Amino acid sequence: MSDKTLPSSRSVDLTAAPFHLGVEDVEWVRTTIDSMSLPEKIGQLFVNHNAHFDNAYLDRLVDEFRVGGIRHHTAPAAEVSAVVRRVQERAKVPLLVAANIEAGGDATASEGTLVGSALQCASAPDLTASRRMGFVGGAESAAVGCNWSFAPVVDVHYNWRNTVIASRAFGDDPDVVIDHARAYSEGIRDGVAERPMALCAKHFPGDGVDERDQHMVTSVNTMTTAEWDNSFGRIYRNMIEDDIASIMIGHIALPEYSRQLRPEIDRILPATIAPELADDLLRGQLGFNGLILTDATHMIGFTAALPRRELLPAAVNAGCDMVLFFRDPVEDLEIMRTAVETGVVSAERLDVALQRILGLKASLGLHRAQIAGTLVPDDDARAVVGCDEHRAIAADVADQTVTLVRDTGVLPLDVDTHRRIRLICPPDLLRYGAPPSYQGAMRAELEAAGFEVEDYPPALPKSFAEILDHVGSSNRDFGKSCDAAIVVAGFHGIGRQSSVRLAWSMPFGPEMPWYSAEVPTIFVSLGLPNHLADVPMVSALINAHAPTPEVIHAVVQKILGHSEFRGSHNNKVLCGLTEIL
Template identity: 50%
Template sequence: MVDLAASPFNLGPDAIEWVHTTIASMTLEEKIGQLFINLNTRFDPAYLDSVIDGFHVGGIRYMGSDSATVQQHIRYAQSRSKIPLLVASNPEMGGFGSADDGTLVSTHLQAGSHPDASIAREMGRIAGVETAAMGCNWAFAPIVDIHYNWRNTVISTRAFGNEPGVVIERAKEYFDGLSESKTVAAMKHFPGDGVDERDQHVVTSYNTLSLERWEESYGRVYRELIAHGIQSIMVGHIGAPELSRAFRPGIADADIRPATLAPELLNDLLRGELGFNGLILTDASMMVGMTQAMRRRDLVPAAIAAGCDMFLFFREPSEDFQYMLDGYRTGVITEQRLQDALERILGLKATLDLHVTPTAELVPPVEALSIIGSDAHHAVAAAVADKTVTLVKDTQNNLPLDPKTHRRIRLYGVSGEADFTGTDPNGYLAIAAEELEAAGFEVHVFKNAKQRAAEGEAGVYFHTVMAEEANGDYPNRYDAAVVFANVAGFAQEASVRIRWSTPMAAEIPWYVTEVPTVFVSVNQPNHLIDVPMVKTMVHAHNPSREAIHAAVQKIVGLSPFQGTFNDNVWCDTFGTRL
């Protein structure tokens, strides 16, 4: 039974009465609809009408856009919904990611890379302020995974660190900052990512720790955050064989499911042993970590039957809605299980006072958007960057680089292709060039064969580029080389590593033996596995203007490095420390 008077709902008698009365007044179709969180893929009113009228969804999340468009979209959605909507966002780095013009304060790893725990609080505070200004009320954050496996790149920048204590401290700070706004949090991804190196977007991954080891690490994190008042938990499509065996002795390997479909993990462990009373939601249901487990028509109701209260995203709305309805009618979802899920869904809405807020006031006025991407918030981002840009190594004492003695810089950019977000992965390089020039350098930007051919140059081939770049007068042309790497991306491959532009590419740091070379990562912390030859490695954490500016200031010696790092940077590989 759901105790709505207890943490994390803490509802009074009137709110509890609203929950029960509202559920009793709903049709079966409306009850089934509340179980779904729709991913709104369009912004036009006709689309929203079809979603809200046709499927009665309990929550929404939207695709990225500017904050004004998002706010208008949410305002219309709330005006059309019979029961106020939970409106989710992904503010993992502040306001950025929830709106194109939001402030990128820091990554989770960045917030764990300095002794000042208030960095995480500021990240959460700005995340709450900026998303609430648009009308969001539910943050799919903080991320409480532990980055044990350096090869895991889906959470390498999205985890506060590789120690439970750091994760607990910074997650609490983020939550406290977020909670200054009228926003609830969903920590993720239970039972814990960071052990397997693979990405559950494309394959089921596994947390293979023993029950004892899990309790000391992830279990400790979840217990402390639950006690701290976290309102909801997102469950990953991550199996936990040893945990499943502990609660289901003799379970066959073939029957070990991702946590979203594993009642022993949701009911026996999360609800029972950990005592979580709040709302449980699945991670995105289109992820192959879930879809490979069973037929769609079976897994949709199975997730709710297993203990999840909300189902994140339709794959095909009419099909998934019917699958859930069929699951109830055939008894896969019992009456009590449906009632419990609905009580938690409406209970979370009541926690936000959505039930007593006039519809016209569920979304702030347009004027509230002025805080998004404000100068004050960017000043916070700049202060965070100054504290967290990290010198991983400088074994040849190449730093500082002085524009007077190393004026001519060869600038290389290393990045992947544009990912599913469509964001230009090369935008950081222009910022890097501008910042280096502002510091007094003469910058010569390298272009690979593909880039030169795209600009119309004839007869260019990777061998010709290599011949031009790698010859004896390189030190006569350039005084130093600086490489900026923005190798990002997840959800499309099982892991992320540097992929050079061509075989034996001219941008690979062969030139470390010719001129002082500085490698700056503005994303992944594990690049030394692919560039162990570089003797000077800087981690700037993210590709924002503030982070790149801070990195350049420190490279030229105008500002000291203050960031810290953990042993994952060495990639457990010989040669990376040299």
């Protein structure tokens, strides 16, 4: 076996970036590891997804599973804070507490502030929106005890059909991604102030090149090594130079680099279990000294690669220091314990992983905060979650980022000449066909502006005969009964289909824009930016990015001409249809 095929036990320097530990902190790391039993060491490798909040479950996480970190499911702020406090007070070693702070504080607490997606913030005239999104997300997350941001997302939206990161990426240009990720990171640091928060760039080696979703299949970054170096390689070099504390590895293959780094390779694997990518490329070539963790290990892009008894040790041996989420905690812990006891994962490799895990905790001062009893803020700190100041920021970001992609001259609408509006909200089939939650808010805003609003269709056909009756109805009748149509869609999609496109209730469904040549038809997306591909016939298309009250208010004001469209868009939003604009 050549040296290059040995499991990664590359050494770590805890005094260097991104840890910057002093002598006493390094000593805490070393003595804590030395005092641990093997089950305690194994538990530190895992980040649990807290979907349950009952005390018995939480106590088992700490007492039996001994996890190194948690990422809670969104819940009311008081409940999240209580969960974090219970596990932190019970844990021997303080826990990393993560949140997906990709759009503000909404993924931390259910009443948190959704400021805007990465794409939305990058649609603003400058970097301020991205910085403020990070600020709000950091402040609201820290207020309930979080200390680890699973962001910034530094993927690049190269393929307009890729919808898993279409809204989550800052754009389709590496320089744009670098600038906005840096602004976001500065905002996080400003927002948390006295409570340090680690950042985690994701998803190495880079999503957005193919159109598939790693939640369902191992996706493939098909770039050549030179293309990758000038794109994702440059992005991650910048993140590392900026002291990013951790990097999340995706279940994404990078075949050209795998073959270059290890010519003898006989199977291309996702980066999470590919040592040539996690170790040779990220650790060696890019010089990353921080913590590496896997993306969620119940995603099929990971689980379908190998049997789980091989997968988990393979991820650690490839260079991953932490494993994101159990599939079954008892089974997963047993797999890792057996791997260490049999030497599949060496004691040296385990020790290096633990140094990075505890080194990250020490860099945040968690060991000192544990002694001081300040790991979780007091209850009054939660006043910042969803506060008026943060809602005002969200409103300002909405005003800056609502983007007019296409207009044939129909805007602005005049209430006097277009008073009668048919509001059409196709059901989001990825949300199990539930009526859109934003429909009522959109109707209320339009009515407040003076429009007469009718939801259309009043009822969906129940049989094919009713569909044919609808198809045979008079176009002129539609035009006589309304002055304009506004179609509002809030499609999002992760983990159910790879490339999400606009979907209607049924073939030839009555809400489909068959009427676009009869009355002015305005299409508003409160979600994905790729709908121009499916509705190029509309009179105007607006990408508004998010279904928040602030965004919906801004949309109506801009439709009326009371506020100018200030957002911009990248070329991927055009879906290759430049000839129609």
